[in-house]
Amino acid sequence: MALLDKQTLNKVKTLCKTTCCNYxxxxxxxxxxxxxxFTKAGGSISCDWFEQCVLPNDSDLKKAYEEQHGISYTETEIGKYSRICKACSNHFKTDSKNTLTCSDECRKALRKKTNNAYYLRQS
Known part of the structure; x- marks a missing residue:
């Protein structure tokens, strides 16, 4: 049983031929x-690469594809601990209890700020 109707499958094939870098x-x-x-079971098979990287380029096709496949994506942040960045005050999630910043840029900025405060106290 095919999950995609013929029209949607043809659009998927066309998008795959023209845009997918792995094709x-x-x-x-x-x-x-x-x-x-492009196989016999093409209407009932899904490709993770296509769904994540190629399909978002065509919003109408993406909507039809997800409707017919029964896919519903929800954006979830990965991480056990919710933190507030000490440098930029943005919320972020992390697996480590000791992480203070959301990115390398913020980590470097916080380090610079801490070092400057230390050297000012010394003089």
């Missing part, structure tokens, strides 16, 4: 096999 000469370079969408 070369009818094959997928990630799997070293023919592209899943």
């Amino acid at each position: 070369i000469d009818g094959g997928c370079i990630l799997t070293d096999s023919p592209c899943d969408y």
Whole structure:
């Protein structure tokens, strides 16, 4: 049983041919096999790379694709601990209890601020 109707599958194939960087000469370079969408079971197979990187380029097709596949994506932040960055005050999630900053730039800025405060106290 195909999850995608014929019209949507044809649009997926066209988008795959024109935009997918892994599609070369009818094959997928990630799997070293023919592209899943161009096989007999193409309407019932999904490709993670296509769904995450290629499909967002066409919002109408993405909506139809997700509707027919029954996919609903929710953006979730990964991490156990919710923190507030000491440098920029943005909220972020982390797996480490000791993380103080959200990015390397903020870490460097906080380090610079701490060092400057230390050297000012010394003089």
